[in-house]
Amino acid sequence: MTTTSERVADSRTRQVSQRISQSVFDGSRLRVVLLVDVHDGAQQQFLEAYEQLCNQVASVPGHVSDQLCQSIENPSQWLITSEWESAPPFLTWVNSEEHVRMVQPLHSCVRDTRSLRFHVVRETGGPAVEADAGSRRLQTAPRIGDGVIRHALTFTVKPGSEQTVAGILADYASPEPKVDDTTALIRTSLFMHGNRVVRAIEVRGDLLAALRHVARQPEVRAVEEAINPYLEQDRDLNDGDSARVFFTRAALPAVHHVTAGQESPVTERHALYYPARDGRGMRLAELLAEQDAAAADDTGNPVLRSTIFQRDDVVVRLVDLRGGSDADPASVLGLGDRARTAELPELIDTAALGADASVLREGASARLLTLARMDLITDRRAPGV
Template identity: 80%
Template sequence: MTTTSERVAGSRTRQASQRVSQSVFDGSRLRVVLLVDVYDGAQQQFLEAYEQLCNQVASVPGHVSDQLCQSIENPSQWLITSEWESAPPFLAWVNSEEHVRMVEPLHSCVRDTRSLRFHVVRETGGPADGGQGKRRLQSSPRIGDGMIRHALTFTVKPGSEDIVAKILADYASPEPKVDDTTRLCRTSLFMHGNRVVRAIEVRGDLLSALRHVSRQPEVRAVEEAINPHLEQDRDLNDPESARVFFTRAALPAVHHVTADRQDAQAERYALCYPTRPDRGMQLAELLARQDEAAADDPRNPVLRSTIFQRDDVVVRLIDVRGGLDAADPVQALGLADPEQVAELTTLQDDAGASPESAGKSAPLARFLQLARMDLVTDRRSPEA
């Protein structure tokens, strides 16, 4: 039998669809750029912390090389660049607890950081075709829609779900305009059991938007109100505590596809897939491939799909024509093969049916309901 992992791995050589504006799954090399502002007088401390980090990251699977550069104009400004075989191994590392521990020595000497990630599209100075042992480049540039998508996720104490949902639903929306170039466009907030997922869409600069939101009084009040109910303690008045919390809460978008057909009345839903251990990235890639193929099917009601993934947390945000209840469960769930459902998720277990007894007649409608998240609030700025 061909496993899901084999089927997914074999699909990486396909030509990327023009409907996909964002994806980490094309197999091309990744360049990571970290801009660092070091405290005055802490350059030597920073250099020693970097050397320690460099030695540790050298053994991380998928890591190729890195460079440390210091500004010729301002000695407090540094640049770290690293190259990775592809995006998935980098994301697996940067979103891990191992990474949180590795970078801890840097925080006492760094004032600010900014991380940028790029697929390599063209280069000079060496072979870069897709052959065995060659360096792989992104086959063609992505055509985006000007929107940046990101999410945060965290869990609350069991039994506090209704209280938290009310707090998160009742707050006043923050000012959508961040500056002349950045605007908040949409915030969609869902819950699945005691897990909260807040997805945002931004035009402009994501980091500026996140900082803008965190400073809004109405948002600060909500964050303080849910603090007692969080499973992970935090103190937003302590920069280190806040940094660690939001580092762990980050749920990056790994794939986005938009079908040619659109409907202004499409309804937004979120599906949270209970993933088997260490299968999160594999599941996210499979869902991405399925959604990419579905975008070409005019009968498919899913008009937009964004997949968010961190470790074993996989969330799929979809805009559905005609609503989820009327949709084909196979198309809405994004998993048509019962073997894939059983191999990558616990949906089969949660539905009370074994893979052997379910076979090809697996109750996908039941799986869809198990994955479906509860909508708390979905807000758009007037100009979005």
């Protein structure tokens, strides 16, 4: 069992670097809070759907427990909390097709939901709880953030339509950045790699409020309608269930972010695509996160900021660079320490990049960077950012 002095020492060590503002890979327990607004009169239907879902979730690897609560003031408001051994198994499950199928029965009785995810930092409750906490992992020190939430969406378009889609996505009027007094759009960056589209957004405030704000803008809705015929996954934005399923599958959560050193007056933004082998996406994202965390203390590293997004076998790394992207290809790729990347051939699907395993060998970083780099379609910042 870790002693108090060891925990304090580790905490001090963790606080020396105040650069990492987000990571799901610290190994601590995860608490998930789901706020649910149920349609009037549908409480019993919701309860039955939840019990069915609860029985299925109990067998998901990494799941510890869950609890369902109903408001004492408004019977339409419910709260679901669940505990997980760590964030990665939860994210693997919540971003899976299995999860999409599991929650389908809830859609007809739920008006609105909001999901919040937290690492457990401290825990109280007497000797029994403290003893149990000693054997379960807690986040040892608070992370330092910058107030910005990072999220992305990804989807594929029909082969042959790439240029048409790129033209549509590049040509639209930016929505009003201010959502309300506490929420604003900071930056939207859109990239393509072959027929895969990635839209990364940065929000200050409430992410869900920002996404809803953007969806309501007529100029954004017009662009979404214009690309509908070219999507590989059909969607009907006038059908709530169709739109919900599409955007659930398109969600590309940020699993790690690091900002290194002082702000540079001149930066370039790039996105890199790392297709993972079947079932290895989370481990590939973790490996890249380890590399970025280690490189953050290297003042000669060209990467100022790096954000890693992952869902299933899609891993995307968004980087802001000091200067050009070709000066140090290995560092730009996040693969500067070759001793840490021996397992890359087991993780990256090089065939999806149109190459063979030789592209992962030491000395081939420039070629891998060329293959992984996504095409920038548009990068828009809010005024004053």
